[in-house]
Amino acid sequence: MIFNKFPLYVLSRILCIMVTLLVFTLAITAPGYHASCVLLAALLIGQIFEMLRFVSKTNTELVRFLAAARNADFSQRFQLSKQGSGFDELGETFTEILDKLQLARTGQEEQLRHIKAVVEHVPVPLISIKANGQLTLWNNSARRLFGAHAITRVNDLIRFDSDFPQILTSMIAGERRLLDVTIDDMEHRLSIVASEIATGGEREILLSMQDIQSELDSAQLQAWQDLVRVLTHEIMNSITPVASLAKTAVDLATDVKDKVQPGSSDNREVPAEEIVEEIDDVLSAVQTVARRSEGLMHFVSSYRKLTRLPEPKKSHIKVSTLFSQVQQLATRGWPEKGIELSTNTRPGELDLMLDVDMAEQMLINLLQNAEQALAGIKNPQVSLSAFLNARGHVVIEVSDNGPGVADDLDDKVFVPFFTTKKEGSGVGLALSRQIMIAHGGHVAMRTNNCGGATFSLTF
Known part of the structure; x- marks a missing residue:
């Protein structure tokens, strides 16, 4: 290695300088060696300069190497074969060290890029x-x-x-x-x-x-579906035989009534009027049971919609076209009630990829809710609008100027079976929420500053 030979090179040059200096001293002290003294002096000066050049050349290359390593300048090369014996080996050593440093630096950069990609x-x-x-x-x-x-x-x-x-x-x-x-x-x-x-x-x-909002929505929806599935199964198992027996009782009571009516060939000794009166009471009670059972079965069957929602069959449709179709279906009687409907789509060519039938059902439910909320309101108005929000999502809003929803009910309106209406089933908004989750969106409700409520469907 050049670092091991460097002391030898320096020592040999020092010895040469010392020998020349000794001879030069002898020549000066001896008479008649003037020419020799001049030559020896020139030789001594040359050896000293050569010694300084040798040492400074090594230091210069060492400084350049250290600067390249410090500044990560791996483009530096040390071709020192022309600068004297041993310098070629020194240059190869410096170049090899820089190459290894560059390789280590490249490995660190690749690892850093990998970590950044993983985090990203x-x-x-x-x-x-x-x-x-x-x-x-x-x-x-x-x-x-x-x-x-x-x-x-x-x-x-x-x-x-x-x-x-x-x-x-x-x-x-x-x-x-x-x-x-x-x-x-x-x-x-x-x-x-x-x-x-x-x-x-x-x-x-x-x-x-x-x-975790979407995971919570899905988990909550699944919980409600499981509950409804159990309720409908148990209630239907109980109500079906009751309804069947009630219908049979009605048929039997009617048959007996016909037989004991005055003039019938089946008359008994008991006064016909008394029998008819008693049977009328039974018939009335049984008819009430049958009617209530039928109503309960209809009530339960409406809840099945929450557990039997099919997968959305999505297709492209312009929002303006969707609004036109819904308006024809849901607002036929609005002019007679004085309800004014305004629609707005920004931009006009806004379109959506969704299940059209499900979307129509949602909007019809929301418009019907708005219609019911506007009962008794002066100058009733409903707004149906669509636009792009700051994230580029399509938002459909249904607003009214009705009484709105009480603050303590904001988080309950989408709960299945919850309703503020005397004849409501509490299914419409829950079904709308389920449809929006199936489309990867969400539905929200807010109270307007000027009164009324706004329902937002964000796709």
Whole structure:
């Protein structure tokens, strides 16, 4: 190696300089060697310069090598074969070291890119918050969650919920919380888990924010379907024989009544009027049972709709066309009632990929609810509109200027069987919610500032 030979090269040059210096001293002290003294002096000076050149050349290449390593400049090459014996080996050593450093650096960069790609494709939004309030969105899921909103500071989250920043910054490592927020008119239930990172003495909170709203909707829907399935099975098993027996009793009572009526050949000694009166009472009671049983069977059969919703058969349709079809089906008697309907679609060519029959049923239910809510209202008005929200989702809204819904009932209107109407079944809105979940969307209700309610279908 050149580093092992370097002391020998330096020592040999020093010895040569010392020998020349010794001879030069002898020549000066001896008379008659003037020419020799001049030659020896020139030789000594040349050896000293050659010694300095040799040492400085090595130092220069060493400095260049260290600078290249420090600045990660792996393009440097050390071709030193022309600079003297041993320098070619030194140049090859420097080049080999830089190549190994470059290989290690490339491996680290590939590993970093791999880690970034993994983090980028994690389906759970990841954010971090530093002590100074700086917020970083680490992956695509986090950027999708907050949409087009510029989020760089934790206080930027106030626009979604006033308590959002305080809740996040107060979380400690290992803590888990559930938080409901509304972003771009879309509801999200976030399961937030916190961990802590310390780099360079700086504390940073890492938060995973999994949106479990759709999973909760599906689980809740499945629970209600299971409940309804059990209820309908048990009720139908009980009601069917009751209805059958009641119908049979009605037929038998009618037959007896015919036989004991005055003038019948089957008259007995008991006064016919008394028998007819008694049988009339029985007949009335049995008819009531039969009528109630039939009504209960009809009532139960309506709930079966919640458990027998087929898979949506989706097709493209213009929203304006959908509105026109629904208007023809649901608003025939509105002019006589003085109800004014306005429709608006932005843009006019807006279209959707959905099950048209299901969508029509939803909108008809919502329009009928609006019609019933407007009973007794002066200047009743209903608005049917469609537009694109900030996320590019199609939103259909049905609004009315009726009395609205009480605040304490906001979270109950979509619960199966819940209704505020005396003759309502509580199925319409629950069925609409189920249809929206089947389409991968959601339905929401809000009270208007000027009165009335608005139902939003977000696809």
